[in-house]
Amino acid sequence: MITLDDFLTQGEAVSALIADVRAGRSAHAIALTGMPGVGKRTLARLLACAFLCVGEGKKPCMQCKGCKRVLSGSHPDLLTPSASEKERSVKVDHLREIIHALSLHATEGGSRVVLLNNAERMTPQAQNALLKSLEEPDESTRFILTASGDAGLLPTVRSRCRVVRVPPWPRERIERELIAQGASKENARELSVLSGGSLGLALSMQGDSDFLKLRQLCEGTFFSLRSARDVPEASAKLKDKRDDADEILSVVEQRVREYLLFSMQAGPEPVPAAETRSHESWLAARPRALENVLAAVIDAHRYRASNVAWQAIEEQLLYIISEEILLWQPS
Numbered sequence: 001m002i003t004l005d006d007f008l009t010q011g012e013a014v015s016a017l018i019a020d021v022r023a024g025r026s027a028h029a030i031a032l033t034g035m036p037g038v039g040k041r042t043l044a045r046l047l048a049c050a051f052l053c054v055g056e057g058k059k060p061c062m063q064c065k066g067c068k069r070v071l072s073g074s075h076p077d078l079l080t081p082s083a084s085e086k087e088r089s090v091k092v093d094h095l096r097e098i099i100h101a102l103s104l105h106a107t108e109g110g111s112r113v114v115l116l117n118n119a120e121r122m123t124p125q126a127q128n129a130l131l132k133s134l135e136e137p138d139e140s141t142r143f144i145l146t147a148s149g150d151a152g153l154l155p156t157v158r159s160r161c162r163v164v165r166v167p168p169w170p171r172e173r174i175e176r177e178l179i180a181q182g183a184s185k186e187n188a189r190e191l192s193v194l195s196g197g198s199l200g201l202a203l204s205m206q207g208d209s210d211f212l213k214l215r216q217l218c219e220g221t222f223f224s225l226r227s228a229r230d231v232p233e234a235s236a237k238l239k240d241k242r243d244d245a246d247e248i249l250s251v252v253e254q255r256v257r258e259y260l261l262f263s264m265q266a267g268p269e270p271v272p273a274a275e276t277r278s279h280e281s282w283l284a285a286r287p288r289a290l291e292n293v294l295a296a297v298i299d300a301h302r303y304r305a306s307n308v309a310w311q312a313i314e315e316q317l318l319y320i321i322s323e324e325i326l327l328w329q330p331s
């Protein structure tokens with residue numbers, strides 16, 4: 001299990017926040033931002049544990065009644081909106097219980113925590129409904145917000161929070177975590193490459209072998225062409241994957257974007273997976289060629305939506321890749 005200590009290596013802003021929370025001098029409202037899968041919600045829950053921990057020693061102890069009830073989601077002083085994860089927006093209605101509870105005292109007599117995940121999905125009305133409590137905090141209440149990007153947060157809400165960006169995880173760190181969770185060395189390496197710094201994605205891929213196979217299939221086809229003559233064989237591997245077509249195109253799109261950013265010196269060098277055979281060609285490709293491929297992937301998404309046969313779509317995309325990306329090689 002991931003602990004608060006695991007986040008101490010996640011950059012200065014995060015470790016300073018943890019130190020302040022443990023020392024009891026944190027801001028009354030914290031907003032955790034960053035790309036999906038970097039652990040914002042995990043960190044938020046662990047901070048809630050730290051606030052509500054009643055154990056001895058370093059907080060959170062993860063053993064006491066307070067910690068256990070936070071982890072199981074049953075702590076009476078941990079307030080979260082009634083909206084489900086899948087709901088697109090969090091409305092005032094979802095906050096009624098919280099707003100009512102805030103007008104009363106904490107039930108356990110100690111602190112209480114309002115945990116607002118995906119706060120960028122809160123409607124402006126919902127955010128405004130919380131503003132009063134953010135503006136006039138009572139001593140015992142702590143707010144923790146998480147948001148993927150903070151574009152959805154009202155400036156008035158944002159300005160009342162200590163905003164901490166949670167950075168992507170280093171590849172080695174993801175690898176170590178996966179091995180600790182039982183992955184083999186090879187799998188851990190592979191998943192850490194494919195996850196792009198998202199521990200959440202790496203862990204869900206580890207638990208979902210179909211998804212991992214799909215990523216490996218993409219690497220072994222679209223990113224393994226040596227010449228146009230390889231297209232029929234690659235196409236044959238893809239043609240029965242019609243049900244996974246949209247997922248496949250999304251995987252390819254993300255990967256092409258990584259190479260494109262690298263070619264424009266705007267991103268790190270992509271790491272090849274074990275299946276990747278044409279990594280050198282992709283690395284050497286010019287931005288213009290990668291843009292053409294990206295446009296072709298986006299077209300492919302569109303053809304899918306208008307019911308063009310999958311086999312025709314994947315085959316055409318493979319040919320475009322072989323034309324745009326492959327270095328000239330003597331046959």
Ligand SMILES: [Zn+2]
Binds near residue numbers: 053060062063068
């Ligand atoms: Zn505890």
